[in-house]
Structure formats: structure tokens, C-alpha cells
Amino acid sequence: MICTIGVNDYNPHTTTLPDSIMKMSKNIIIPEGLSDVLLHACCAPCSSAIVEWMLSHDIRPVIFYFNPNIYPETEYLIRKAESKRHAQQLGLQWIDDDYDHKLWLQEVCGLEDEPERGARCLQCFRYRMHATALKARQLGIRHFTTTLASSRWKSQQQIDDAGHYAESIVPDTTYWAQNWRKGGLYERRNQLLKEFNFYNQQYCGCEFSIRPATFPSPSACTPPICP
Secondary structure, three states, rough: EEEEOOOOOOOOOOOOOOOHHHHHOOOOOOOOOOOOEEEEEEOOHHHHHHHHHHOOOOOEEEEEOOOOOOOHHHHHHHHHHHHHHHHHHOOOOEEEEOHHHHHHHHHHHOOOOOOOOOOHHHHHHHHHHHHHHHHHHHHHOOOOEHHHHHHOOOOOOHHHHHHHHHHEEEEEEEEOOOOOOOOOHHHHHHHHHHHOOOOOOOOOOOHHHHHHHHHOOOHHOOOOOOO
């Protein structure tokens, strides 16, 4: 689904950003020749500060919501709705792709017992970054990046490895590798979470990352049976 939604009263050019965010412009390297970018969004909270920074620097991202790892589907739909609402409030083009959790399980089959930041996460990132690169090429957008790089739960190196893997197999695409956690952006994320009143999930997404306190029932996190 592609959705371009009307602009509300938010204006990045008249909104005053914290000094820490403005100083971060020295730490973010904008790729040469970048005119637009496809931003893979894992959720609205992780997107918020990144999108704000981009808009304040005259970069209007197209937001791509592709997260078939999220479990259960009710959780996926909540995060999807929040991502779409975020784009709506900023007047940005928002695209989602099919939710096929069973196919995602096949992609990580055999890696169910891997720890967080282990081989399963890398394979998940590669799967999603490949889909993002394909979507970027389909849309005629050269550069793509991801809000996954803002998550404290994930490995920056794994995310960048996945992005570079995707650009290597999808012609005419370039991965924008950037640490979106530094320079106050992570702190700004937490501020925007409250300002937008975002739903704030308590686990990364897949059933293997769920903390017992989130879903106490063991049956809620049954590992898949590999084909």
C-alpha cells in the first residue's frame, strides 16, 4: 500500500530542534548526490528523531514499513498503524509491504535458539534490507537506510553489514550507513515518543525476542518447526 497523506501543522523549518540535534549535523554524513531516500521504518518511535533530522536538513524520506518479523499479528498491526500515523502528521509518503510471518520464519529457520544480536538477527536484517533495496529500485530511489540503526537492542555492525549486502545484490541502489543513535538523537527519540504519544513496544519484534514478562504463556512463543 502506498499512502501520501496531507501535511498537518508541523513544519520542520519552523520547529526549533534541541541544540544537541543541530550539532549532530557534523556527525551525519549525507551521501554525495542524495536527492531522496527510502527510509525503512521498524516502528514510529525509532523513526521519529531520524525523520525530524532529515526534514530539518531538507531531506524528505519515503517511509517503507516492512517488518514481517513482528509477532503476533496484533502487535504488527499496532506498530503499523503508529508508523502510518507518524507519516500522516508529517505529510510524508508512506508505503507498507505484505506481512508474511510464515515466510519470515522460513528465512530464520534453524536460528531460533540464537541469542539477540546473534545470527538470527543478522539474517532478519538481510531479509528486510534486501526487500528495502528492491523497493527503492522499484521507486527509482537510489539511496536507502533504516531506523533499525537507532535501536539500542540491535548491533550497528550487523545492520550495516545487511545494508551493504542488499546494495551488493540490487543494482542501482546505495545503502546510507549511519549511526542514528549518537549526537542526542536517541534522547530526542524518547522526547518525541511522549510528544506524539506513540505506542512504545517492550521487545524488538519476533517471538524469539519476547521477554517472559511480556507474554507469560510459554505457548505464546513456540519455536517454528523447520520444513
